[in-house]
Amino acid sequence: MIRTAVAIFLFLNLTVTAQNAIWQPKNGLKQVAIWPGLQHTEKGGNITESMHLSKNKVGGYPWHSVENVTCPTYTIFPAQGNKTDISILVFPGGGYRVLAIDLEGTEICEWLASNGITAILLKYRVPYSGPYWDPLSLTEKDPIQPMALQDAQRTIGLLRLRAAEIGINPHKIGVLGFSAGGQLVADLSTHFDTRAYSQVDIADTFSCMPNFAATIYPGHMLEKPPASSN
Numbered sequence: 001m002i003r004t005a006v007a008i009f010l011f012l013n014l015t016v017t018a019q020n021a022i023w024q025p026k027n028g029l030k031q032v033a034i035w036p037g038l039q040h041t042e043k044g045g046n047i048t049e050s051m052h053l054s055k056n057k058v059g060g061y062p063w064h065s066v067e068n069v070t071c072p073t074y075t076i077f078p079a080q081g082n083k084t085d086i087s088i089l090v091f092p093g094g095g096y097r098v099l100a101i102d103l104e105g106t107e108i109c110e111w112l113a114s115n116g117i118t119a120i121l122l123k124y125r126v127p128y129s130g131p132y133w134d135p136l137s138l139t140e141k142d143p144i145q146p147m148a149l150q151d152a153q154r155t156i157g158l159l160r161l162r163a164a165e166i167g168i169n170p171h172k173i174g175v176l177g178f179s180a181g182g183q184l185v186a187d188l189s190t191h192f193d194t195r196a197y198s199q200v201d202i203a204d205t206f207s208c209m210p211n212f213a214a215t216i217y218p219g220h221m222l223e224k225p226p227a228s229s230n
Contacts, residue, residue: 023051023066023101023123031073031123034154036200039070039125039147051101063103065094069125072151074158076166077109077119085169087118089155089210093179093219096130096148099123104178118168120159124151130184131220140220148180150197152188153208160206174212182218189213 025031047068054063074089090112092105099105101123109119129147131140156173163170177185192209199205 021051022049023064025075025106025121029075029077031075034072034074034151034158039072052098058103064101065098066101066123067098067126069099069123072125073123074155075109075121075123077106077113077121078167079116079118080113082116084116085167086116086172086174087120087159087166087168088112088174088176089120089122089152089159091122091124091148091152091175091177091181091184093177093181094126095219096132096143096180097127099126100178104181108176108178118166120155122151122155124148124184130180130187132180133220146187146196148184149187149191150195152184153192153195154197154200154204156188156208156210157203157206161203170206172211174214175210176214176216177218178216179219182215183220185210185213185215186218186221 047070049066049068049070052065052067054065056062090105090109092099092101092103094100094104101121105121105123109121112119125147128141128143129145129151130149131142133139134141152175156175159166159168159173160170163173175185175188177183188208189210192207195204195208
């Protein structure tokens with residue numbers, strides 16, 4: 001069961017308990033690094049990726065957040081049952097501070113795969129990799145570098161390069177994102193003519209334009225939040 005609809009404002013009051021483990025996909029699935037070597041985040045310094053379990057429950061269940069991602073990856077959830085050649089790249093939300101890796105990531109990927117669609121989970125760089133709310137200045141701020149957009153563009157190119165190997169149609173690659181991930185969907189869908197980074201290899205010669213897109217309660221689309229909301 002996907003527990004996403006009630007999580008729209010969850011990240012404004014994020015409360016978590018620490019865990020020592022680094023997130024790993026289940027059921028033998030593997031993460032694939034999208035860049036050669038580690039990539040920095042705007043947080044800077046020597047930071048270590050970590051995973052935390054929330055104290056806040058959604059749909060009666062806790063959820064996990066991933067922080068300080070410096071090595072972005074994608075994880076493929078192979079299509080099951082009546083398989084299609086369609087694939088969907090999923091962007092979890094988290095305010096560009098953390099990633100709601102299961103609540104808005106693995107759960108939707110598992111559901112898509114169970115319906116014959118190859119799902120790909122992108123663990124993009126955080127924090128401050130896209131437009132984020134700064135509580136000190138009470139304004140939306142843009143990142144110094146659009147690292148989340150860079151990760152998304154890079155991944156679409158890699159998927160098209162490896163489409164035959166993965167078993168997907170390079171002309172049927174869609175994107176779907178929640179909250180900040182929804183904003184990333186909109187960003188990618190309107191910034192595909194030019195890469196936001198210098199070419200690394202042949203994967204970056206493939207188009208990074210998604211064939212279809214879905215933004216689910218996208219965040220960070222306004223300069224200021226509404227004065228009140230019902």
